[in-house]
Amino acid sequence: MYANVIVDIEGMSAPGPLTYAVPEALQAAIAIGSYVQVPLGNRQVLGYVVELPPRYEGVARPLSALLHPEPVVNRALLEFAAWMSRRYHASLAETLRCIVPEGLATRLRTLVSLTAVADPEAAAASLARRSASLAALVRLLAARGPIDTRALREQWPGKDLAAALTRLRARGWLKEERRLQSRPVRAREVIAYQATLPAEALAAAAADRERRAPAQARALRLFLEHPQPLPQREAVRLGAPAEALRTLAREGILQAERVTVRRTPWRGSGSSPTAPPPLTQAQTEAIAAIRETLAAGQHDTVLLHGVTASGKTEVYLHAIETVLDQGREAIVLLPEISLTAQVVEVFRGRFGEGVALLHSRLSAGERYDEWQRIRGGEARVVVGPRSALFAPCRRPGLIIMDEEHEPSYKQENSPRYHARQAALERARAEDAVLLLGSATPSVESYTLARQGEYRLVSMPERIPGRTLPTVRVVDLRAGGSIGTPAILSPELREAIADRLQRGEQTILFLNRRGFASFLLCRDCGYTARCPHCSVSLTLHAADRSLRCHHCNHRRPAPATCPQCQGDRLRPFGLGTERVEAEVQACFPTARLLRMDRDTTAAKDAHVRLYRAFRSKEAEILIGTQMVAKGLDFPGVTLVGVVAADAGLNVPDFRAAERTFQLLTQVAGRAGRGDRPGEVLIQTFNPEHYAIVAASQHDFEAFYAREVDFRRELGYPPFGALVNLLATDVDPAAAEARAGRAA
Incomplete structure (x- = not known):
């Protein structure tokens, strides 16, 4: 064999x-x-x-x-x-x-270190003229000694570690050692207790100890309510002291044993059963169309185009119920980990413990347990970002891709897959239905739906009681530059003050984190740039650091100009930190939260922020695109877009589409409760068709303009583009390789 x-x-x-x-x-x-x-x-x-x-x-x-x-x-x-x-x-x-x-x-862990290089600093200096990143690698290896290549990849600011190690290996400077690392994650076992006496004898023993050993009596009454094995930590949480449990076990009234328990990733999210709400006519028709597709038992793709707050989630839930009744499983993909807390609460309320969660913020043990539950058929509904597409479901019958237009479904590292295309293939191979949902579908998906390749299901109105918010476009050309201290226009400041007075909530959106886009010397024009990526470094005020948002290179912000030693270094541009500072200065008593990659880096930080704002622990939420994607805050009646033009001038043919989608999606966060919503869009380009269409909630008008532009220039969906990336530790070699490919 x-x-x-x-x-x-x-x-x-x-x-x-x-x-x-x-x-x-x-x-x-x-x-x-x-x-x-x-x-x-x-x-x-x-x-x-x-x-x-x-x-x-x-x-x-x-x-x-x-x-x-x-x-x-x-x-x-x-x-x-x-x-x-x-x-x-x-x-x-x-x-x-x-x-x-x-x-x-x-x-298999690969540990790398430098060989006996006489002077590592001299070696690094000899490389610095041709490759700063390779010199940085030599210094890092000299400082850290044997280091795992995975850890090295996180700490080294360069892009192509394999090529860099090859260069060091060719010089005879690299020492490599491979070690097998045992499986670090296993099933979790804990001590649990179970009563050895029948209920009547247990009650008598509790009564006998009521006066002389009240702690033991409490423990025994607890096991009257919980006849199954109860983990010690849970028993203590419910009021049974650990010493009382051990004493009762020594007396033979309780039996201690090791049991396997599941590590839960829910972090206290509610899971009380919830009944389905009454359906609107549009929801009923959408569910019927999707059930008809599922009943066919073969691969198909459905595009659910529903405006924000039209009730798409309820349609998803009914579709999942249908596929579970067929004895199959469902995978639900979300564009952001920040959405999982909200979605998990809703889905667990409907499907209980049958819901599994998969994403990169889980611990290795939590991922292991969830993976085992999915593979064993215990969890038949899987929720998570793009990586959840690879869940080991036995017979997936439905793959739902919420906010299918989001660019976060594209992975930037190898394998550089797009989850929408990959989900289409998995659904085809499994004879499953792919359900794409969005208020602002991608031009590619909507074109395929109009051509009949996908089945198009529309939900053009919000559920009763939730009207689309009114939108005002604020022309910043009349009020000076957005680079001045007045980041908030008078109109937006007045609207925020009004919401604070009425006890309502506000979301402020700017799709750029940090304090300022760059630091500029007013004397000589010096701008701090990343030595590896050649892009300007973003100023972060919290720790007064300059950071590259591509490779995570960081260094302290200088007090004086490194080039001319002048003291007129000034921040330019906007970031969420700067907006936060401005809002706090304007409204010193207001409670603020900020949601961006910096504030959500810690485990479960996005869950805590979501719950804090939903429970009205803050009046104003400031954030990047995280706040634009599907979050449901009934108390929000105002959304302010600080700089709608931020993404329009990006060198990307999708810039207008991305701007329209972000504006429409973030506008959809307003008026989702019982009070009407309002949106203020600050812009220097109020006539741009993406901004006009977003302010009018008019997807069809935007699509008509955008698809003509794509057709004329042969952009997707009328052509295909490929991005070729040439990497080398030697910039000249990378440029030559790129030139040959071109």
């Missing part, structure tokens, strides 16, 4: 599977999708079994070990990974890493 194995070595792309002989002791357990350890040259590496051929004509070395008792990837997902490998020009090992959760199985 033989096994064809895709070896998993970061930075190395094998041309195809390698064949190994399967030892007799492993033949009964090995299967397609098994995770194994195999020899390669003079070292041991890891890999995935993709085929079990009965014969092999060459000489095959024996497979070393089976690292997990069950296959870590099923056949359907293996075929999906192979499709992604072909489609996105990535190695099969890379695409399989998307599917197998980190921490599930043994990993």
